[in-house]
Amino acid sequence: MSQGRSDAELRLVTPGMAIGPCAGKRIGSGAIALNEEIIATKLGWAREFNGTVSVDPINSSYIPRSGDLIVATVAEVRNNLWFMNINGAFQGLLPMSLAPWKVEFGAARQHMGIGDVALARVQEVDECHNVVLTMKGIGLRRLNQGALLTVPVNHIDRIKGKDNSTLERLKAASDCRIIVGQNGKVWVDGDAQGIAWSRAAIEIAQRCGHKETFEAELSVHENNAPNRGEQ
Amino acid sequence: MGGYGDIQLLREDGLRLDGRKIDEMRPVSIEAGILPAADGSAMVTHGLNVAVAAVYGPMEAHPRKIQRQDRAVIDVRYNMAPFSTSDRIRPGYNRRSREISKVTAEALESVVLVERFPRSKIRVEIEILAAEAGTRCAGITAASVALADAGIPMRDFIVGVASGKVEDTVVLDLDKAEDNYGQADLPVGILPNTGEIAFLQMDGDLSPDEYNLAMEYNFKAAAEIHEIMVDALKKRYEGGEN
Numbered sequence: 001m002s003q004g005r006s007d008a009e010l011r012l013v014t015p016g017m018a019i020g021p022c023a024g025k026r027i028g029s030g031a032i033a034l035n036e037e038i039i040a041t042k043l044g045w046a047r048e049f050n051g052t053v054s055v056d057p058i059n060s061s062y063i064p065r066s067g068d069l070i071v072a073t074v075a076e077v078r079n080n081l082w083f084m085n086i087n088g089a090f091q092g093l094l095p096m097s098l099a100p101w102k103v104e105f106g107a108a109r110q111h112m113g114i115g116d117v118a119l120a121r122v123q124e125v126d127e128c129h130n131v132v133l134t135m136k137g138i139g140l141r142r143l144n145q146g147a148l149l150t151v152p153v154n155h156i157d158r159i160k161g162k163d164n165s166t167l168e169r170l171k172a173a174s175d176c177r178i179i180v181g182q183n184g185k186v187w188v189d190g191d192a193q194g195i196a197w198s199r200a201a202i203e204i205a206q207r208c209g210h211k212e213t214f215e216a217e218l219s220v221h222e223n224n225a226p227n228r229g230e231q
Numbered sequence: 232m233g234g235y236g237d238i239q240l241l242r243e244d245g246l247r248l249d250g251r252k253i254d255e256m257r258p259v260s261i262e263a264g265i266l267p268a269a270d271g272s273a274m275v276t277h278g279l280n281v282a283v284a285a286v287y288g289p290m291e292a293h294p295r296k297i298q299r300q301d302r303a304v305i306d307v308r309y310n311m312a313p314f315s316t317s318d319r320i321r322p323g324y325n326r327r328s329r330e331i332s333k334v335t336a337e338a339l340e341s342v343v344l345v346e347r348f349p350r351s352k353i354r355v356e357i358e359i360l361a362a363e364a365g366t367r368c369a370g371i372t373a374a375s376v377a378l379a380d381a382g383i384p385m386r387d388f389i390v391g392v393a394s395g396k397v398e399d400t401v402v403l404d405l406d407k408a409e410d411n412y413g414q415a416d417l418p419v420g421i422l423p424n425t426g427e428i429a430f431l432q433m434d435g436d437l438s439p440d441e442y443n444l445a446m447e448y449n450f451k452a453a454a455e456i457h458e459i460m461v462d463a464l465k466k467r468y469e470g471g472e473n
Contacts, residue, residue: 016387059382
């Protein structure tokens with residue numbers, strides 16, 4: 001998403017602003033065609049890549065897609081399913097058949113209660129925004145300890161970096177286990193110092209993830225990392 | 232003449248009581264992202280009007296009976312604070328605030344790409360902290376900036392502006408005295424990029440020529456306010472402050 005910010009043609013656009021003629025161009029997310037012109041529909045950075053014009057939004061809500069790895073919180077429990085808060089417009093549904101445990105009917109609460117956090121994957125999203133989650137898969141589990149942080153959804157790719165390079169840097173510097181959910185929830189587990197450092201790094205992403213100065217500020221913060229001497 | 236007897240709303244030199252020309256707008260300033268708890272927010276100061284708008288969502292629409300299977304609903308709540316005018320306003324919903332909430336929601340639905348969020352609700356709260364004629368216009372402008380700040384997809388902004396008639400003269404952007412004692416008031420919601428009109432109300436009578444002149448003033452003012460809206464969003468995200 002925002003990784004292409006260094007391209008020369010990037011500029012901040014507002015809804016309704018004409019980005020350019022649509023002749024010979026494909027229209028990506030955050031834009032529509034109107035009267036043979038490409039019009040931005042969101043506040044964000046206009047970007048052209050491989051003939052596709054799109055807008056990287058500065059602010060957006062999480063739209064679940066099948067296959068997304070997310071960090072979800074239990075919002076409601078029924079006899080045979082959990083309703084999970086996935087930081088989107090709608091709750092996700094985790095049926096007991098897709099839980100990693102053998103769950104008896106009526107015993108869902110014994111495995112996860114309200115407020116518990118789990119690493120899950122989006123199994124299915126239908127046209128009415130019904131979201132089905134699954135916890136069957138490698139690494140998908142209940143998260144028993146650690147801290148849960150929130151970041152803007154559109155900054156996720158910046159936090160991860162190309163091929164997860166930035167995320168690996170954060171993990172190495174903080175000596176923490178970090179899982180970045182596609183839904184803007186970040187789980188951090190480690191010692192208190194590492195979690196505090198990671199929290200500050202995430203705050204940098206929240207504050208200036210959309211700015212050119214993000215990389216520089218993160219590098220400065222890295223100099224104060226708890227694990228700096230051991231890298 | 233017309234209006235209320237011997238109340239003079241235009242000076243001998245052709246200027247208005249507050250010194251503005253007939254086609255001059257009150258000063259407008261806009262600040263985006265003022266409420267950290269909201270998904271998007273904005274404050275519009277238009278003359279002595281102060282309007283704050285907050286946007287939440289899209290979220291699941293509750294109660295379920297308001298859900299639309301093919302689109303989102305926009306739930307607008309316009310409210311004037313009890314201290315917003317010199318006479319204290321009784322707190323809570325009243326006929327006027329219901330009407331303005333309804334027309335604002337319908338205007339916003341015409342620009343927001345509601346079909347992207349079926350069964351959802353986008354909640355827009357507009358609070359008028361200070362009122363001096365033209366609060367619905369300031370509220371719509373604030374809501375429009377707050378929606379953009381929240382990342383809600385829209386095909387254009389809406390700019391709220393008003394013209395009217397005092398002493399048989401068409402004037403732009405009525406102040407309190409002109410609104411109370413003038414002959415007509417024409418608030419409109421204009422889409423600045425496409426030039427479309429999303430809402431229009433008229434209080435009083437205007438001849439076709441007067442209407443055309445009032446709309447000309449409105450479109451000119453909308454272009455000016457649109458620039459301020461864009462600058463406010465750019466200042467928030469492109470400038471030093473966040």
